[in-house]
Every structure is written in structure tokens, then in C-alpha cells.
Amino acid sequence: xxxxxxxxxxxxxxxxxxxxxxxxxxxxxxxxxxxxxxxxxxxxxxxxxxxxxxxxxxxxxxxxxxxxxxxxxxxxxxxxxxxxxxxxxxxxxxxxxxxxxxxxxxxxxxxxxx
Amino acid sequence: xxxxxxxxxxxxxxxxxxxxxxxxxxxxxxxxxxxxxxxxxxxxxxxxxxxxxxxxxxxxxxxxxxxxxxxxxxxxxxxxxxxxxxxxxxxxxxxxxxxxxxxxxxxxxxxxxx
Numbered sequence: 001x002x003x004x005x006x007x008x009x010x011x012x013x014x015x016x017x018x019x020x021x022x023x024x025x026x027x028x029x030x031x032x033x034x035x036x037x038x039x040x041x042x043x044x045x046x047x048x049x050x051x052x053x054x055x056x057x058x059x060x061x062x063x064x065x066x067x068x069x070x071x072x073x074x075x076x077x078x079x080x081x082x083x084x085x086x087x088x089x090x091x092x093x094x095x096x097x098x099x100x101x102x103x104x105x106x107x108x109x110x111x112x113x114x
Numbered sequence: 115x116x117x118x119x120x121x122x123x124x125x126x127x128x129x130x131x132x133x134x135x136x137x138x139x140x141x142x143x144x145x146x147x148x149x150x151x152x153x154x155x156x157x158x159x160x161x162x163x164x165x166x167x168x169x170x171x172x173x174x175x176x177x178x179x180x181x182x183x184x185x186x187x188x189x190x191x192x193x194x195x196x197x198x199x200x201x202x203x204x205x206x207x208x209x210x211x212x213x214x215x216x217x218x219x220x221x222x223x224x225x226x227x228x
Contacts, residue, residue: 035216045204045219091156095215100145100164100208101172102217106156 002027004094006105013082014113020067021077021108023092031097034068034075039107040088048090051075079110087112117141118220120205126226133192135223137205139185146188147206147217148172148180150199157204163188195227 003026013019025034036048051059051068058066063083067076079086092105117140127133137146147162149172159172161180169180177199179191192199205220 033215043202043222045206045222047216047218050216101147101159101162102157104157106154 002029002094002096002103004092004103004105006090006092006108008108009106010109010111012111012113013079015082015084017082018078018080019082019110021079021090021092021110023075023077023105025073025075025092025094025103027073027094027096029096033095034066035093035095035102036064036066036075036077037091037093038086038088039091040085045091049077082112084112084114086110118205118207118218120203120220120223122223123221124224126228127195128228129196130194133195133225133227135190135203135205135225137188137190137220139188139207141207141209141218142185143207143209144185145208145210146182147208148178148188148190149204149206150174150201151204151222152201160190160203192225195225197227199225200227201225 005024032053034051038046038048049059049061049064058068063080065078089107089109091107093102095102119138121136148160149157151157158174160178163169163182181189203223206217208217
């Protein structure tokens with residue numbers, strides 16, 4: 001069975017600094033997709049970034065980038081120049097091939113301090 | 115933002131009463147999902163739909179039923195609400211192919227069963 005593990009329940013970072021959130025997954029599939037979602041205090045779930053397993057290049061969206069290590073089954077999220085608005089719960093999610101269901105980690109609560 | 119609305123946004127109900135939550139989308143996406151979110155458990159899939167009148171169970175489907183008579187609407191019914199069903203409920207949608215295969219979420223419904 002596929003699993004997603006986020007080993008850091010809580011993290012904090014100073015404004016303008018860089019922080020990395022960890023995510024590992026377990027699967028025997030070769031074709032899959034990985035996602036990071038953000039859930040601010042407003043409760044809205046927002047897609048931050050996606051990575052296709054067949055792509056070797058790490059995905060980047062503005063200040064958000066991933067370090068995708070396929071052999072290690074690791075998918076970490078790096079937030080550069082952290083802003084107060086980045087304070088949120090961050091969830092890592094996995095989808096195998098044509099399976100329409102996502103497997104979710106339990107989340108990392110990130111606090112950005114002024 | 116994906117066009118997804120949920121109604122009601124907040125509801126308080128008594129144990130034993132039936133409750134129906136509605137999810138409405140304007141994106142014409144094929145797949146729709148119902149999740150519940152509870153502290154310490156992350157997001158858990160209740161039911162999902164892969165087309166009109168086509169639904170399947172998720173990991174926590176007991177006590178819940180769903181219906182989808184139109185592409186745009188996906189209803190979640192708690193047949194006889196219990197206090198353990200107090201939660202935040204999210205609807206999500208996804209399309210059939212890239213770039214629409216990731217899930218996009220509605221704003222959530224906070225349900226309290228007293």
C-alpha cells in the first residue's frame with residue numbers, strides 16, 4: 001500500500017529566511033504524481049506545486065520549489081524568502097498513475113515569525 | 115480559482131437527524147470527492163464520483179451516502195448524524211487529463227453534531 005509520511009508536525013521560520021519541509025512516500029509504482037497543498041487559517045486548501053515522477057527536473061513556482069529524489073522516495077518543499085502569509089498547514093500528497101485518489105500525509109504546521 | 119462552492123458553510127445539528135451537504139462545480143470536471151478533516155488525521159476520503167451516477171467508497175464511508183445526478187452537483191448525506199461525524203467536510207474536483215488531474219478544493223463545511 002502507498003503511504004505518505006511528513007515527519008515534522010510543526011516548524012517555524014523567521015520572515016525572509018528559507019525553510020524546507022520534508023515528505024517521504026512509499027510506492028512500487030513507476031508512474032505517479034506528487035503534490036504540496038497549503039491550508040492557511042482560512043481553511044482553504046490551495047495547490048502549491050506538483051511534480052510528475054517521470055520528470056527529472058524539480059518543479060518550481062515562484063518562491064516554492066521541490067527537491068524530488070525519486071530513488072530515495074523523497075519530495076521536500078523549499079520555501080524561500082518566507083513571508084507571514086506562508087503561515088499555514090502544508091500537506092504532501094501522492095497519486096499513482098491513473099488512480100484518481102490521493103494519499104495524504106498528516107501535514108506540517110509552519111509558522112512564519114516576524 | 116476553480117469554481118467550487120459548498121453549502122451550507124456551517125451547520126449545527128442534533129444527533130440522529132439526517133444532514134445533506136452540497137458541492138457544486140462550474141468546471142465540468144468528471145471527478146468529485148468528499149473528504150473529512152479532523153485534527154491528527156489529516157484528510158480522509160469518504161466517497162468519490164467518477165461520473166454521473168458513478169460513485170465509490172473511500173476509507174471512511176460508514177454512515178455516509180452520496181449521490182450525483184448531474185455533473186455539477188455531488189451530495190453527501192449523513193443518514194443519522196452522530197457526534198463522531200462532527201468535522202470539517204471538503205469537496206474536491208479533478209479533471210480527466212493534465213493539466214486538470216490535480217484536485218481543487220471547495221471552501222469547506224464545518225459540521226457540528228450535538
